[in-house]
Amino acid sequence: MDWKQLPFLWDRLQRSEKPVVIYGMGDGCEKIMRVCGEYRIPVAGIFASDEYVRGHSFLGYPVLRYDEAKQAFGSMIVLLAFAAFESGLVSKIKRIAVENELYAPDVPLFGGGLFERRYIKEHRAELEQVYALLADARSRQVFESVLAYKITGCIDYLLACETPKQEAFDQILRFGPEECYADLGAYDGDTVVEFVRVVNGAYRRIYALEPNPKNFSRLVRGCAGLPEVVSIQKGAWNREETLAFHAKAGRSSAILPGAAQSIEAAPVDDLIEEPLSYIKLDVEGAEREALEGCRRQILAYKPKLAISAYHRNEDLFALPLQISAMRADYRIYLRHHPYIPAWDTVYYMV
Template sequence: MLEAIREPSCWDSLAKTKKPIVLYGMGNGADSILDVLEQRGIRAQAVFASDGFVRGHSFRGFPVRSYDEVCREFGEFVILLSFAVHHSGMLDRIRELSSIHELYAPDVPVAGDGLFTREYLAQHEAEFDRAYQLLADEQSRKVFLEVLRFKVSGNPAHLFCCQTDKDEAWQLLNPSTQEDFVDLGAYDGDTIRELLAHTGGCYRRILALEPDEKNFRKLTRNTQGFVNIDLLQVAAWDRPATLLLSKRGGRNSRLAQQGEPVRADALDNLANHPVSLLKLDVEGSEARALDGARQTIRRDRPKLYLCAYHRNEDLFALPLQLESISPGYRIFLRHHPYVPAWETNFYCLP
């Protein structure tokens, strides 16, 4: 695997550059990136934001400037993209900035510790190789390698060259009008809406879990009037437990060391009916949730939609875990338009 990933580390490139380093964006992503820069003795010199977000803000001691102001002060500089981008207009803007400046989107994990570096890749090379061998088609193998190249280098061009539309993934899943769908990490019902858009609004049964109180209210509101649907304000886990939820808002709430107590349980304890389609998007708890669904997976062999971008190990650990639970799945990997490598998902067919 290392032979196929020849790109230099993003952090090594930043340590060597003579150009000013400028962060584009504020918030949790910028916080994480600044923390890593400080740990590595790399100095950032400015922060800028899109024009509508400047208005006298400051961030971590930096006055937040406009792009034009940064250009006037520094001329040539390195941009660190510090927020997630998925709208087409903003993705086009990132491509434009990449054509003008040296631009990186440093990969910092959504959950877990450590950075995805060449050293990390070397440490887990055997596992990455085994996961690569499980992939079902050429596009999956291309996505796997390009996402690894992105994670090491921070160069978003590796994501742009392998992305496909979400509709293509739904074509792989090929949902029927009689799906028994379980949505682990249902957020506000967005995946339920996607499913119904591909089945003409038809399904047999839906079970949706969402632990965040605010998201759960949205989910309840957005599915009002649905029949044969059960909504549980529960975190997907591998056993019954009370866990702590860090409420960061939106889809970013996740289990943590501090937060509000929430009920958690294994799908095997909650699904008393067959499951034909199972989604897991649980903000870094996918391995625990997958383990908690092992009886259901062995019994029903459902199609799986499994998010693979929250933890450094997800790209190898999750397919290997699925293969150990129920061998023989055809495992497809797709990356949908997003920078960083969020919306990189496994689609698994029995």
């Protein structure tokens, strides 16, 4: 794919004469509004799904229902400002996309920057290096599609490259009966329970790290009754340290300089002595540091890895290059599981 030929979303919005309307509220809407302001793209309004419209306003805009937005703006460009994976909601987004020009802007969850013209030019060599490292044709297709989505904001690229997680479990990770699994960013234990289901309850031990106190309590409850599960209330990091932490609801808690709360963090190499056979990292933008904290395990035992590649702009290329620099003998696969925007894009390494 020649990335130079793809139309950049923000260029398209600057040229358009259609009103630009944001679908959704919250952090996503605020981020998109900021980028629109930087590019001097006027935002005409905001609408939300009917069940969230209560006659209120957001960022100074009255929050409309979709039918009200259609009546007010006619033919419009819709910018999706929230994440969706549930089939009913995805179907609703697809219906809106049939009636309007719809994009899901790729704004990073953490850090700055956008996949715009200058950014791609600066990192083209790294992108091409990672592309050459990918182990199969599916990975290369996913890489091209995710990159095309990031450039254009067009969700069709994501929909075209989705695969279920089970394919990665069955065809790439191929667990054995004696896995020793470290779940970094274990949230409420849902991915621990998922792993236990996938291996039919046959494993050696599970270590589950979760720094958020509320989530950790849910993790302990969620894993109650599962044998050989060690829950650790720490964040995965590259050194032992007390870190400022923003404890949001759900999965979005993250290390954030200046935040009012704090957590204890440490390297996995210091916390877990026995050889690990599988490590999952979904640590809300701290993947680079967490991987460095797993260096001894990676060098000594070459555990299978599942690494979230969507929290920061650079994750798509920086994380596989980081692992390749540690051990050049990993086979690197990339999969995108059903999600809009490009969340749940994961590198699998074996």
